[in-house]
């Protein structure tokens with residue numbers, strides 16, 4: 145019979161290497177799972193590239209691991225990797241064909257791996273970060289909600305009438321000089337992860353029940369059929385990351401009572417948009433800072449972005465609102 149029991153590591157905040165991250169079974173220090181899959185690191189050759197953690201410690205992508213038992217590895221994670229790897233070999237078309245729920249699990253596991261790494265670092269920091277994730281009640285609520293649906297990697301789960309996340313598969317123009325074939329970014333607080341993989345940029349807000357995809361629906365439609373240049377992709381990324389930053393609600397998930405013979409959990413969701421508004425108010429200054437961050441490579445400042453405040457700098461659309469096919 146399928147084991148439909150969920151694991152909750154948040155009761156004791158037990159983020160050590162002693163328990164499988166997915167099922168909680170005790171593991172030895174050598175039972176580890178790579179956060180970024182081996183095939184991906186090999187394909188884009190970034191295993192030895194460095195990554196800066198919140199406590200300023202520098203590690204390589206290959207050093208990023210999660211404790212994981214062999215059952216979870218063999219039965220759930222390896223097949224998931226195979227599925228995603230097969231899609232990735234077909235580039236954009238493959239990513240577009242890949243089911244949202246599969247992509248959610250795959251990106252979610254990478255995100256969770258980075259998050260747990262930060263939580264472990266907090267227990268023994270090189271330098272105390274400005275804020276501790278484990279002391280941030282709002283953040284912990286979010287992570288717990290997210291981990292519940294992430295366990296669909298292991299426990300068969302049916303989401304009744306929702307998808308926990310918003311996923312964008314952005315077509316990209318062929319790399320120009322200076323463009324990198326692989327790029328990675330995430331934001332732990334707004335729970336966004338993005339990966340540039342050759343001709344595709346994947347951006348996912350992992351815990352919004354599709355609200356951001358709906359909120360940016362008009363913008364997304366206007367981009368349909370276009371492959372974006374690097375600056376245009378940076379602008380779209382800024383829009384998604386900023387929307388996620390403004391998101392002010394945490395979806396809650398409820399497991400329906402399990403009946404004998406059930407082979408999957410059924411989850412319902414609820415968003416409390418009565419005690420709080422769904423989004424905090426938009427600020428052009430804050431958006432410009434986000435966009436500046438995405439444009440770091442080109443040294444474009446927020447002052448330049450806001451030269452004409454009612455119409456912030458855009459590489460996507462010209463002043464008449466038409467998509468710009470040629471962007472310098």
Ligand SMILES: [Zn+2]
Nearest residue numbers: 164167213216
């Ligand atoms: Zn396990």
